[in-house]
Amino acid sequence: MVNVDDAYYPHTVALEVTLACNMRCLHCGSYATGQNRKKALSLAEWKKVIDDLKQLKAQFITLSGGEPFMYKQWRELIKYIRRAPEAKASLISNGYSITEDDIIFMKKQGVSHIGLSLDGDQTVHDYIRQTPGSFQKVLETARLCQKHDFSFSVVTSINQINYTIREELLGIILEHKIKNWQVQVVNSFGRAGKNRESMLISHEQYAQLVHDISRWQNEQKGRVRIMPADSIGYCHPLTDDMLEGAEWQGCNAGKFVIGIESNGNVKGCLSLQHDDFKAGNVRERSLIDIWNDDACFAYTRQYDHTRMCGACSTCSDGKRCQAGCMAIAHSVHGTIYENGYCYKTIMEKMRHKRNAA
Template sequence: MNSGYQLDCVSWEITLKCNLKCIHCEFSAGKPSPDELSTQEAIKLCEDLHRLNCKRVILMGGEPFLRKDWYRLSEKIKDLGMELAFISNGYIIDKNLFNLLQKLEPIYIGVSIDGGRAETHDYIRGVKGSFDRALHFIDRCIELGIQMIVITSVHKLNIKELPNLRDILFDRENIQWKIQITDVEGRFPKKYLISEEEFYWVGEFIASTQKQHPRGEKFVTGAHDMGYHSSVLPNLLGFEWNGCPAGLSLLAIRSNGDISGCASLGPRFNEGNIRDRSVIDIWNDPDAFAYNRKFKMEDLKGYCKRCRYAKSCKGGCTETSYMATGHIHCDPYCFHRIEQQRKT
């Protein structure tokens, strides 16, 4: 049975092995998981994704370049005609790695920069020198003609440094800056989560930066959690928000083969494991991803229940909603909601 849903993008955590110790890591990465997929299982998974007509695969970790067969998997993805991208911490500075990346021609590489000062980034990332190495990695990839995305996860420890980081990135070519809020999965302390008013300020900062930079939203955008439906701010996402796409056009795969609708979603949202059922069976299961595929207006909670944008928005980002409230379909990090609350 075909699900009727087009699988556009897969985020695949190919290993939990990591060379940094980020305080906000939602996967609590470090050592590789003892039950990570074998090369044979991973190759078979690539083939199954191709059978699902998957358009794009993003390899991530942990740190994806620490998995021994990362290049073999990357080649397989490309050979099958799927787009290839990576998300890395940019810590590995190695001539051979850059040669391999140039050969692969990924559509982009995302690298995290989480501070406007080396001291802040290094503290958050848990390793001294990681800020300078990440910038070196970015600049080298730009020299090779690779499109780079800088990913910044905002929380109370770094929110005030966004202007500094803007100055660092502003004149770099072939770069896009994507700003998101940090969630509290994994080992991130909830006390560092930004408030709704701080969230709105981040939105204002992105809008202001888009006006200042000659490339506008091609330079900086908000991630999927930076919305929605503001009557004051422009659309910061770079696309029209029509509700959480997890399980509708997006899929996430853990290093052990667990499947969920989005890389940000925790274990509660697992739909199965490819060792028990193929990813094809899971994607085409009529009962899978029910929180989105079987969404009903009655599922909305809190303010979202009476919002005029409820039908299209569906309560915002599933992960942010669950993280902040313990429920889904009621995301409090919403520009429209904050603006309405300011009026009362």
């Protein structure tokens, strides 16, 4: 857990080692295709990035994509990260092309964890992922992780397509004895933005999802750890309790989180897709210099509370919350100063509506 009183350092890092992917998911925030970005970093350049991250005391380094297993030298990067035992390595994958040998390799190298995407039952998952057979493949990968006692979680992105089968999703998690489940809400970047009307859940659905996650956590305690992502909150007793005691203190992008795209662009978080969030490029300036320049991450380090708008402008927790998850706020509203996907605000509006009736 990050102590927000600490000096800024990249506690959690995501490396988009490739934008190439073997799926065309309808909700992909990166709009990943079969091709990497132009002028992608070489293996040597990635190693320099990792060297700088180690100097900056990075603790968790995740290989992401696209699909990281499409990056041919992913094993070399894992080995290089693990040369410094204080830096933990992990991966996020769609689980489609992972082999048993890959899992054996990851465990042997001390990879701490892998996140596997699961977005529905067979019909819904394969449709969202636009890849027939992907549901069975990710479950097969989960079984291989269990066979080799390799730590993994399942990650579900809730959207209009799978919202109505969320209870069935829990059933799948329990049936397959999956112990860690991360639930998040789709933002409006990439393909999800293009398919916005059929992707984004309503505020009322969002509030119900929060209630469901809280109930699931209580009912399934000891069977599965259910973890809401940063897109779910904020500053309400119910959501604070769901975060396992980690009180929300604003978006950590550029404060304790950093992302590097495969072309070397640096962002406070890989979910911040817009170029406005580009802090620099590692080919033009060292990652250490970029990180140590507060102006590069002014959107969080120098957050201007006076610009908050909508319900956030009058919220008593505005200064602490800073409009919640910045990726959700910006992708939906086009600003980092308002976030309608806030449980506290939604519940207050629903209460006022009932009282006025």
